[in-house]
Amino acid sequence: MEDLYRDNLLDHYENPRHHGGLENATISHEESNPLCGDRIRVDIKLSSDGTQIEDVSFSGDGCIISQASASMLMEEVAGKPITDIQKLERQDVLDMVGVQLTAARVKCAMLGLKVLKTGLYQYMVDHHHS
């Protein structure tokens, strides 16, 4: 217990980084976990050559795990090349969260990554087709 909702996680929940949305975002994508109602939107501003995440911000509501892990994820990806994001996996998010999650709560932690990746993927598909 002492571990699960430890200060770092609570801090991210109460003081979310990269939070509140972006004006002039290149990409905006939102999803919710229908089973628990957690909802996250990610706004991404790409660099002009479209290879880099210039800025990123999330908004949403839900449990501590989903919101805090989204905040951690934002910190992690801001300023990174898109190719880095594509390599991000489940385990990377679990490492950021840094505490033991049960299977049911892993889903909460993954929502941010899912929204981020799906948003980027859709953008790239659209971009490619145009």
Place this chain on the structure above:
Amino acid sequence: MEDLYRDNLLDHYENPRHHGGLENATISHEESNPLCGDRIRVDIKLSSDGTQIEDVSFSGDGCIISQASASMLMEEVAGKPITDIQKLERQDVLDMVGVQLTAARVKCAMLGLKVLKTGLYQYMVDHHHS
């Protein structure tokens, strides 16, 4: 075991009484037990005033229990007033058979009685309506 297929039952099976059908039957009714394929037809000749079973005969095929108990039943009801037949119950047939039957086999033993009673009942309903 010694009891179940005892001589009396086997005797009725091998030498069925009132067997082979009637010419000029007043009533003929046939049914089969769909689950095991046992089949019995009962032919009844009523007395001219319609109150008495003047003669009766069965035919059919199936297991020893169904055929032997039909034979015993025929012996029992021949010459009896219809009102007696209406009173016949499950237990009466079990008493005739005289051996312990398991639930699955009781159905076999009851086929003859069912055919007899249904035939009589349908006749009476038709008769009443005409």
Place this chain on the structure above:
Amino acid sequence: MSSLDVARIRKDFPILNERVNGRPLVFLDSAASSQKPVQVLAAMEHIYRATYANVHRGVYWNSEQSTELYDDARCKIAQFIGAPSPENVIFVRNATEGLNLVAYSYGRHFLKAGDEVLLTEFEHHANFVPWHVLAKERGVKLKFIPMTQQGTLDLSKLDELLTPQVKLVTFAQVSNVLGTITDPRSIIDRAHAIGAKVIVDGCQSTPHMPINVQAMDCDFYAFSGHKMLGPTGIGILYGKRELLEAMPPFMTGGDMIGSVSFEDVTWADVPVKFEAGTPAFVEAIGLGAAVDYLSAIGMEAVRTHEKETVAYAIERMSEVPGATIIGPTDPEIRGGALTFTIKDIHPHDLGTLLDREGVAIRAGHHCAQPLHIRLGLKATARASFYIYTEQREIDALIEAIYKAKHTLRK
């Protein structure tokens, strides 16, 4: 002072001695599924260890024994719910299958475009989605009985809602979220007056109070065995005889036929017509043992115990700063489930934090999303009680909530 000898009852439930996360298990999720007494486990175990064979049509001892026990179970259950005969009782997997059976076999054959189904806003998905699908497929319209602020049904407009187009009315006797107990007769009589048939979802009532389907006069009644001390994999659909006889089968196959030829098939009599294939007969016998167990305690006493328990839980929860109780707070019209929210704590976080204290509650929408939309909530927390629930477990719940608030600085 409880109306049940809970300490004695708890001895029959080995799981209640287990520890979870280093703490004694405080199991407060019986509304999702109850624990099982050793008597139920022993009844099933005995079959598998000593007498097992498939039911029906076997002419050897083991098979006849299975058939007899299966038939006995049906009789016990019929008696338990006040059915006129075991022939009104169909074994299904769970309440969900029972409700789908009605939607497929009755709904698809007796409802047509323009007909209406009247339900409530607090139905479990099991009693909402099948009607939603029927509605889409057949042009049937769904209408809803509104709720009062308190979470009870507002029946003041019922007669207006009961237009001649309404062919089916269906509702949960006890809501699995609000806990609201609805008097079935208050709806059934008025529905019958316009010729509608009524389905009662008895999932949250059958385990917890005396039930008499004949007195209730419902046309169909569905419930699950696993919520009332029985095993998983078994549930019941009760139906009035003449309706069951008029309905075509749902699933078809072995056992439910009269005879089969290449050209023609006839059906067995009810209830067998609705039980295709090898039934979950060991589970049915387990449910029979569960019904024996409940009958021995007495369903009046069960209800009294839960009324006391929920009253105490309401009292304790009302003290908690930031706690909001969802649904009626009058124990007379509330079943043994207490749904609540804690200000600024997401129910999932609360569930996880309570779990670390060994306290098992449910968090989420409890398969009642439409209701949560109506309430304007994404999720809620629910603690639910049964015959083995002790007051000290409510105390443990409350204590764990305070601890969670402290951990999260709320």
Place this chain on the structure above:
Amino acid sequence: MSSLDVARIRKDFPILNERVNGRPLVFLDSAASSQKPVQVLAAMEHIYRATYANVHRGVYWNSEQSTELYDDARCKIAQFIGAPSPENVIFVRNATEGLNLVAYSYGRHFLKAGDEVLLTEFEHHANFVPWHVLAKERGVKLKFIPMTQQGTLDLSKLDELLTPQVKLVTFAQVSNVLGTITDPRSIIDRAHAIGAKVIVDGCQSTPHMPINVQAMDCDFYAFSGHKMLGPTGIGILYGKRELLEAMPPFMTGGDMIGSVSFEDVTWADVPVKFEAGTPAFVEAIGLGAAVDYLSAIGMEAVRTHEKETVAYAIERMSEVPGATIIGPTDPEIRGGALTFTIKDIHPHDLGTLLDREGVAIRAGHHCAQPLHIRLGLKATARASFYIYTEQREIDALIEAIYKAKHTLRK
């Protein structure tokens, strides 16, 4: 010499030490339903005694534990039948429900009047009646692959039968009466060539031989847990991913939804889309344990043992005056069930007489009335074998038949 250590295996089946009618039980009805090893019983008992809670959406330890064990069982079963992924595996009550699911969800949505379903004359009612009902309801036509004198499928006319109207082909891999083993590929490849989908009824094959649904290339595959050491109340429908995804749900309710509002419902992904309501998850875990047990023995060894057993049974039965074996007498193409008649003795009488000797066989039409019509028989007797069957039990069967003949003076 058996390929299995039957004596050791029998120690895991407590029921095999029981006496019936004063005689040691000789259980020869495993084709109807098998006995269960203590390992399977222990797996289920442990859940009920130590960890039980409902699966899905619970955020506390017990519920997560149930979910994990349930998912594990699905993985084990997928592996056991060579499915590409656990997502191809749907839990149902029994094979009958699996076949009905296909008839409702695939059949009602992808077949139209004038289409044809090709089946065999030896299908179990579970794989005949659902198609008969679909045919009547939708103007679909049923056609039958003929049989040879020997009781195998006559595939010489298969290409003629496979007209463009044929949309579905379905057959039992092993007939529950004739015992005939059909090589699925001999039909599936030709059916696929004309674009038909193929369902294999694996009820009598999955328990008895290695199965690989991918190698077989069937589109659907159904079987029951209770015939393969598992508990009652659980069965499997395997389906190819793209088909399952294209199909609408069968039953609807809790757990199988994506989201639900008053206006709209979305479905969960396969396989959950097809599992409405609280699943028989304890039974599913029991079936997982059964699959572990069978895998540890090895399905090749199981098949070899049964081939030896049925060969011995055929040999012994052939000596009995008046005995007629129904179906192939070549053990290479015969599963572990021997169906027979004894001249002038009705199978029910034989069954009763054998029961008095403790020998349990099945008598009747074995839910295959059309086949019995084709064979010109009302009923037959069937002795069926499994991993725990010993040669001395075949000897006991033969001896009991002689005794019955003597009692009935035949």
